[in-house]
Amino acid sequence: MHDNAISKRIDRMSNIKVALIQQSCQSNVAQNLHKSIAMIHQAASDGAQLVVLQELHRTYYFCQSENQKCFDLAEPIPGPTTHVFSSLAAELNIVIVASIFERRTAGIYHNTAVVLDTDGSIAGIYRKMHIPDDPDYYEKYYFTPGDTGFKPVQTSLGKIGILICWDQWFPEAARLLALAGAQILVCPTAIGWDGDDSVDEQQRQLFAWQTMQRSHAIANAIPLISANRTGFEKNPNKEDRGILFWGHSFIVGEQGETLAQASQDEEELLTGNVNFKRCEQVRQQWPFLRDRRIDAYKELEKRYCE
Numbered sequence: 664m665h666d667n668a669i670s671k672r673i674d675r676m677s678n679i680k681v682a683l684i685q686q687s688c689q690s691n692v693a694q695n696l697h698k699s700i701a702m703i704h705q706a707a708s709d710g711a712q713l714v715v716l717q718e719l720h721r722t723y724y725f726c727q728s729e730n731q732k733c734f735d736l737a738e739p740i741p742g743p744t745t746h747v748f749s750s751l752a753a754e755l756n757i758v759i760v761a762s763i764f765e766r767r768t769a770g771i772y773h774n775t776a777v778v779l780d781t782d783g784s785i786a787g788i789y790r791k792m793h794i795p796d797d798p799d800y801y802e803k804y805y806f807t808p809g810d811t812g813f814k815p816v817q818t819s820l821g822k823i824g825i826l827i828c829w830d831q832w833f834p835e836a837a838r839l840l841a842l843a844g845a846q847i848l849v850c851p852t853a854i855g856w857d858g859d860d861s862v863d864e865q866q867r868q869l870f871a872w873q874t875m876q877r878s879h880a881i882a883n884a885i886p887l888i889s890a891n892r893t894g895f896e897k898n899p900n901k902e903d904r905g906i907l908f909w910g911h912s913f914i915v916g917e918q919g920e921t922l923a924q925a926s927q928d929e930e931e932l933l934t935g936n937v938n939f940k941r942c943e944q945v946r947q948q949w950p951f952l953r954d955r956r957i958d959a960y961k962e963l964e965k966r967y968c969e
């Protein structure tokens with residue numbers, strides 16, 4: 664193969680069109696799935712090569728309460744939902760990142776991202792590592808902490824690093840994915856506002872969420888996709904309460920620049936172009952990885968430094 668042909672092939676593989684789906688969810692699993700499938704078809708029609716779905720997109724956000732019946736929503740991997748997305752990935756020749764309430768075995772369940780490659784195979788999985796336990800986010804009741812570690816999933820497009828919702832607040836997690844060779848960070852998310860918070864407080868939370876993830880992109884020179892839910896979902900035990908998921912899904916480049924931004928309350932398909940080759944160019948200019956003082960970071964292994 665001539666040098667020019669090789670160069671063109673590298674450029675083609677480096678330039679990736681990515682998409683995320685921001686949608687509302689309800690208790691009807693079939694309707695949620697149908698909506699996701701329709702939007703994936705649209706993304707592929709728009710030329711997307713990688714499509715990212717939000718956290719637990721198949722169901723409503725059941726973690727607002729502790730209810731044993733909700734374990735019936737879990738499924739194995741491979742299982743019914745992965746079979747659907749596997750066929751879809753192969754049919755459309757795309758990579759899909761889906762989010763599954765995984766039943767690993769009796770009594771062990773995970774919040775798991777599954778990556779389906781362009782041939783329909785399961786390229787890999789990531790199990791959510793940081794599990795929250797807060798009012799309206801009772802995830803420790805349902806999910807066992809992940810054991811996959813912070814390792815990117817190799818696909819035909821490149822290495823995808825995944826952080827699920829609460830994971831995305833921890834700089835150590837993003838850094839470890841970058842050090843393991845991740846070429847893009849993907850963050851399926853379910854985050855929203857408490858109706859008791861003031862408008863000012865709500866805006867501070869949204870700003871913090873956006874800034875934290877943009878900082879991962881900047882500190883590691885990696886593009887990032889964050890797919891959040893939208894819409895209001897009632898708390899099944901308290902009809903007057905619930906979560907207003909704040910949407911605002913986004914795609915940023917390796918310097919934190921906004922490539923695409925969704926609204927607060929609309930279902931949307933976002934697309935953007937990322938260039939893996941440019942990541943190396945940025946790291947040459949801003950050599951954060953080169954200048955890390957790994958000899959001085961041992962205290963990070965402690966819970967608290969007195």
